Amino acid sequence: MVRSLTDEQVLRALMRHPRLTRAELATETGISKPTAGESVRRLSEAGLVVDTGERTPGGRGMGRVGSYYSLAPDVGTALAVSIAPEGVVAEYINAYGDSIARAEAGVGRPARPDDVAEALGRAVAEFSFPVRFAVVSAADPVDRHTGRLRQLPDAPFLLGEIDPVAVLGERVDGPVLVDNDVNWAAEAERKAAPLDDFAYVFLDEGLGCAIVSDGEVRRGHHGLSGEVAHLITEGPGGRAMPLIEVFGELGLRRPGTTAIDVERLLDTRPPEVVTAVGGLIAALATLIDPELVVIGGRWGTPLLGALADETDQQPRPVRLQAAAVQQEPSLAGARAEALDRLRSQIIGP
Amino acid sequence: MVRSLTDEQVLRALMRHPRLTRAELATETGISKPTAGESVRRLSEAGLVVDTGERTPGGRGMGRVGSYYSLAPDVGTALAVSIAPEGVVAEYINAYGDSIARAEAGVGRPARPDDVAEALGRAVAEFSFPVRFAVVSAADPVDRHTGRLRQLPDAPFLLGEIDPVAVLGERVDGPVLVDNDVNWAAEAERKAAPLDDFAYVFLDEGLGCAIVSDGEVRRGHHGLSGEVAHLITEGPGGRAMPLIEVFGELGLRRPGTTAIDVERLLDTRPPEVVTAVGGLIAALATLIDPELVVIGGRWGTPLLGALADETDQQPRPVRLQAAAVQQEPSLAGARAEALDRLRSQIIGP
DNA sequence: CCTTCTAGGCAAGGGGCCTGACTAGAATGG
DNA sequence: CCATTCTAGTCAGGCCCCTTGCCTAGAAGG
Numbered sequence: 001m002v003r004s005l006t007d008e009q010v011l012r013a014l015m016r017h018p019r020l021t022r023a024e025l026a027t028e029t030g031i032s033k034p035t036a037g038e039s040v041r042r043l044s045e046a047g048l049v050v051d052t053g054e055r056t057p058g059g060r061g062m063g064r065v066g067s068y069y070s071l072a073p074d075v076g077t078a079l080a081v082s083i084a085p086e087g088v089v090a091e092y093i094n095a096y097g098d099s100i101a102r103a104e105a106g107v108g109r110p111a112r113p114d115d116v117a118e119a120l121g122r123a124v125a126e127f128s129f130p131v132r133f134a135v136v137s138a139a140d141p142v143d144r145h146t147g148r149l150r151q152l153p154d155a156p157f158l159l160g161e162i163d164p165v166a167v168l169g170e171r172v173d174g175p176v177l178v179d180n181d182v183n184w185a186a187e188a189e190r191k192a193a194p195l196d197d198f199a200y201v202f203l204d205e206g207l208g209c210a211i212v213s214d215g216e217v218r219r220g221h222h223g224l225s226g227e228v229a230h231l232i233t234e235g236p237g238g239r240a241m242p243l244i245e246v247f248g249e250l251g252l253r254r255p256g257t258t259a260i261d262v263e264r265l266l267d268t269r270p271p272e273v274v275t276a277v278g279g280l281i282a283a284l285a286t287l288i289d290p291e292l293v294v295i296g297g298r299w300g301t302p303l304l305g306a307l308a309d310e311t312d313q314q315p316r317p318v319r320l321q322a323a324a325v326q327q328e329p330s331l332a333g334a335r336a337e338a339l340d341r342l343r344s345q346i347i348g349p
Numbered sequence: 350m351v352r353s354l355t356d357e358q359v360l361r362a363l364m365r366h367p368r369l370t371r372a373e374l375a376t377e378t379g380i381s382k383p384t385a386g387e388s389v390r391r392l393s394e395a396g397l398v399v400d401t402g403e404r405t406p407g408g409r410g411m412g413r414v415g416s417y418y419s420l421a422p423d424v425g426t427a428l429a430v431s432i433a434p435e436g437v438v439a440e441y442i443n444a445y446g447d448s449i450a451r452a453e454a455g456v457g458r459p460a461r462p463d464d465v466a467e468a469l470g471r472a473v474a475e476f477s478f479p480v481r482f483a484v485v486s487a488a489d490p491v492d493r494h495t496g497r498l499r500q501l502p503d504a505p506f507l508l509g510e511i512d513p514v515a516v517l518g519e520r521v522d523g524p525v526l527v528d529n530d531v532n533w534a535a536e537a538e539r540k541a542a543p544l545d546d547f548a549y550v551f552l553d554e555g556l557g558c559a560i561v562s563d564g565e566v567r568r569g570h571h572g573l574s575g576e577v578a579h580l581i582t583e584g585p586g587g588r589a590m591p592l593i594e595v596f597g598e599l600g601l602r603r604p605g606t607t608a609i610d611v612e613r614l615l616d617t618r619p620p621e622v623v624t625a626v627g628g629l630i631a632a633l634a635t636l637i638d639p640e641l642v643v644i645g646g647r648w649g650t651p652l653l654g655a656l657a658d659e660t661d662q663q664p665r666p667v668r669l670q671a672a673a674v675q676q677e678p679s680l681a682g683a684r685a686e687a688l689d690r691l692r693s694q695i696i697g698p
Numbered sequence: 699c700c701t702t703c704t705a706g707g708c709a710a711g712g713g714g715c716c717t718g719a720c721t722a723g724a725a726t727g728g
Numbered sequence: 729c730c731a732t733t734c735t736a737g738t739c740a741g742g743c744c745c746c747t748t749g750c751c752t753a754g755a756a757g758g
Binding site: 130152153154191196209211213214216218219220221222223224225226227228229230231232233234235236239240241242279282283284285287288289290291314315316 | 389501503546558570571572573574575576580581584589590591631633634635637640664
């Protein structure tokens with residue numbers, strides 16, 4: 001849409017500051033005044049920038065009044081959506097990074113696919129902004145290419161096989177980007193504390209893990225990296241078994257579902273669980289070599305101390321830490337990504 | 350050294366073709382003739398490009414003869430080195446990607462650190478080109494920041510704690526880049542068959558594994574990703590234990606060393622080994638989600654079929670394949686990297 | 699010695715940026 | 729009412745780097 005480097009700088013300046021005069025744009029970007037003026041002219045013509053009608057105050061010897069320019073109100077918004085067993089949250093954000101609207105919708109328990117899809121539709125329908133695209137966080141494995149949720153054999157599967165791309169496609173002009181909630185939480189963590197190499201282990205009803213290598217979340221070929229239910233670890237009695245089976249053997253899975261029974265786990269805190277998760281952290285240490293393993297989730301955080309004691313004994317110890325972003329971490333990550341992409345899309349190729 | 354985009358294009362063209370006239374440069378790069386001529390003038394002045402003295406043939410109506418230009422002979426060479434228990438290989442390459450000299454030096458068995466360092470010095474001393482930098486492959490864990498080899502507790506350690514940066518530093522003008530042999534083999538594999546997400550499992554005297562995610566080898570924070578000796582897997586009797594211990598329990602480690610006894614392993618081919626490596630592949634499948642797992646190494650390739658049968662049964666099966674690059678794979682990867690870096694360094698920042 | 703034909707160079711032009719100088723224009727104070 | 733004050737915005741000129749179009753260089757064959 002826009003090709004000149006100057007125009008990009010002007011747009012980025014207007015994303016940081018809601019209104020600027022041409023002279024302010026010139027000093028802010030380091031571009032000369034004539035060039036900034038020319039860029040504003042081009043961008044106004046393209047409809048990306050508008051004269052707000054506001055003028056600089058003027059006053060005793062304050063010189064000629066200037067016109068304030070800002071991004072056109074219709075440059076578009078993006079949608080950040082979180083789909084979790086607790087419910088669906090949809091947030092609309094603008095190019096400044098403001099959340100301009102928010103809608104929530106509950107999901108019955110246990111979550112049924114139709115329920116979830118319906119709640120998603122309800123949350124998004126509550127407002128109707130022109131949305132350029134959506135970023136979706138879902139609390140289940142996500143196929144990287146189709147954006148659909150995928151059930152893996154005998155692994156926790158909380159939302160059912162829904163297709164966020166299909167549900168949101170009608171209400172969104174552009175593409176719909178779907179990914180696993182833990183990946184988005186790791187993205188939020190990465191932006192909060194800029195570490196290049198870490199893993200995020202999320203221990204809740206589901207088991208999740210995200211991997212950040214060389215400063216980016218690594219999703220793997222199908223987008224299923226970090227789906228650790230079948231990782232071989234040490235189970236009760238020193239037997240080797242897939243991680244998820246440990247919870248089955250200890251009676252810590254909610255009957256009739258694939259979910260882990262968090263309340264019971266927190267009541268009993270069996271050492272076998274700590275050992276089993278220790279095996280996961282050892283696998284991360286050997287395969288990924290993270291600087292840090294971030295622990296989150298409803299039972300991960302409470303067990304952090306015990307896990308740290310366990311991993312300190314291992315031949316390749318690794319530092320454990322609670323997540324820095326505690327408030328809606330997945331939505332925060334999705335929101336940050338939506339903002340980045342919205343801005344890039346406005347600036348164009 | 351060179352900043353203009355034009356100059357970069359001209360240099361890259363001269364790296365692809367050993368000699369070109371200004372007119373050929375213009376058509377090859379898509380740049381106009383005057384600009385190409387100007388670039389040649391700048392680059393000649395900077396000493397990067399020289400008039401070879403050769404002239405185009407001319408002939409019946411063949412027009413004015415042109416002057417051939419090529420990279421200056423002293424733009425520099427790079428060194429690709431492989432350090433393995435079998436011996437040391439040093440290859441000098443020029444900016445065209447030709448191997449211009451090669452030296453080998455044996456290492457006694459078992460390899461002692463002094464031996465290895467001495468062989469390395471010998472191999473490199475055999476020629477003396479002006480070397481801009483070196484890329485080193487070492488058959489042991491490499492610390493990403495220091496370039497030193499690192500022994501991990503109870504893991505195979507074949508070369509001893511040598512410091513390639515110190516040994517090569519004197520003979521090389523620029524930096525010395527050291528990495529694990531399996532990472533370089535994966536790099537060679539990546540260039541041969543452009544896959545974005547795969548893992549390379551190397552089963553030989555040492556155990557190694559390289560991870561390619563989103564088209565790059567991922568080394569982890571310390572450079573120790575893929576050092577899988579302590580991964581928890583299924584050992585004899587279904588017991589959970591670190592991968593390396595399986596070999597100890599089965600009497601497959603060479604007495605007095607940390608290495609695996611490949612001959613004995615190939616004689617007996619115990620199913621426990623297949624199961625244990627199956628656990629490694631399962632861990633890769635869950636944590637990394639590769640499109641493919643490449644199997645290499647002296648006992649990896651022969652056991653490929655058995656391993657494939659094992660992984661087919663797993664809840665997240667993954668395709669196994671023998672390595673495409675069989676001839677000195679680590680050196681091939683180091684060579685390719687050396688070429689890329691040499692070229693970038695000539696072109697400048 | 700003329701013809702043939704391409705390598706290389708020159709001239710002019712254009713895009714996008716700069717600097718420096720000029721103009722616009724509103725509020726204030728006499 | 730008009731001069732003053734002061735900055736926003738614009739105009740003019742110039743630089744850099746690229747382009748196209750055209751001209752010259754120059755070797756070999758007829």
